[in-house]
Amino acid sequence: MKRILLIVGGGIAAYKACELIRLCRRAGIAVRCVTTAGAEHFVTPMTLAALSENQVFTSLWDLKDEAEMGHIQLSREADLLVVAPATADLMARMAAGIADDLATTVLLATDTPVLAAPAMNVRMWLHPATQRNVAQLRADGVEVMAPDEGVMACGEFGPGRLPEPEAIFAAIQRRLAPAPQSLTGRHILVTAGPTHEPIDPVRFLGNRSSGKQGFAIAEALVALGARVTLVAGPVSLPTPAGVSRIDVQTAREMAAAAEGALPADAAVMVAAVADWRVEPAAGKIKKGAGAPPALALVENPDILATIGHAARRPRLVVGFAAETDTVVENARAKLARKGADWIVANDVSGDVMGGETNAIHIVTAAGVDSWPQLPKAAVATRLAERIAAALSGESLA
Structure with a gap:
């Protein structure tokens, strides 16, 4: 005992x-x-x-x-x-x-x-x-x-x-109960947190991602013996022991850091990347008497698709999909389009972003594996074990 x-x-x-x-x-x-x-x-x-x-x-x-x-x-x-x-x-x-x-x-x-x-x-x-x-x-x-x-x-x-x-x-x-070192010798790329796209020197476009799930996954992968490169958006979380961390702010910075971290055996793309950016103003945009300023949105790089179709593509590419409706259906649509092996989908219509628990659906070409509501640390542990099993020779599906 x-x-x-x-x-x-x-x-x-x-x-x-x-x-x-x-x-x-x-x-x-x-x-x-x-x-x-x-x-x-x-x-x-x-x-x-x-x-x-x-x-x-x-x-x-x-x-x-x-x-x-x-x-x-x-x-x-x-x-x-x-x-x-x-x-x-x-x-x-x-x-x-x-x-x-x-x-x-x-x-x-x-x-x-x-x-x-x-x-x-x-x-x-x-x-x-x-x-x-x-x-x-x-x-x-x-x-x-x-x-x-x-x-x-x-x-x-x-x-x-x-x-x-x-x-x-x-x-x-x-x-x-220390986990067996089933990922020893493996390099795994993890992205986590939001990205912030500047509007001017004091404002930005962003989202509510806390980075907690991505950081927990990085920690769980290290516990299995992996060498982990964590590309983190602007969050205040401490770096998990044994993790190599690269801090970024914008989607373009995250894309460059993720590509620069290759080659890797697996990529786990947890970050909630801003889909659009604007050309930031050099100075603070002042509030005037007229209409609010129009923001011309430009599409950001699709980091998951870039990694999923890269020449040095990792053997296993895992994407995350934060959805508020038709969660599994939207994840299935992303699977092939993004070049991913798995899409981990979750419903973020509640307090998942910033919360302590998560209920996920792992969508693959073979079907859907739905997990119950669990602490994010428990989700990370189970997902790390599944990644280890896939890289050890079991089916990526």
Whole structure:
């Protein structure tokens, strides 16, 4: 049985630790909990003990536990340490190597992998000090998940929300059961995020793509041993460990970067590329008393079709189709026209763009494989495994 030590930090999101424990226990993963003093203001040790079916550890100064060097045992006996929520204060102390309570002492005394799921106010997350601490933790080998974006308990909006328990659980599963290196020696190109087409120095044409699905796919492919080149539009997501990232703004820049990344064994074109651009004005277009300015739209390069018909075409070309109606029918029409082997279609009429889950249809010449609503990390893992199977000699259909 796999075992995790869940360190619960003192934030309003601490209540989500209860659902995370439930998911782990249902999967047969043993859970022991450590709480900070702040965490006990939001969730009680009794609740965590009942859900985990294990003693909850709260103090570095417990006479019985520490007589047996309890913090050392806790730090070594688990297969994975999970910090959720990882507050700004807790991550700052982790980054500085401070050990002034049971949680931080356990974290400093461990040689076990650590996964941290941040949760804090948007301004705290974006503060240079927090970003320095996150960078230091990642350099020290801690896997720090990207926080979710949305409305917070304080009423503000932005990045800083605790990732949903399902997403943290998917990350736990990935760490506890490392994927076989079935893509070792393979080079895979991934595009992700939107493109921004300038109208003038301050305005642009764009879309709501967050880049989360493409980044998750890049991370899942690296987990299988692939060498991944990620061409990313303008998003603020951290680069997944082991991924080579190229940042671009416009569709033409993305097209050039994608072609420049060839040859590749596979191309997974997740980016939501702007279909049109305008000739940008040199200065800011002023609001006048007359009619608004007319924008003459010019068609952008079709990056998927370019890769799908390239002289150095990858063996497997996977396109994405974001649709709001007749999803599968539109994907079928794109399949041959774009020169793709698969089209991954999804309905974006809801909150998929920027959301945490996705329901996809993989359309191939052989038919349609529809998947249920899943966390984007789970979609990425399943898709990476399917790509590995196809490149290993199984049918591309």
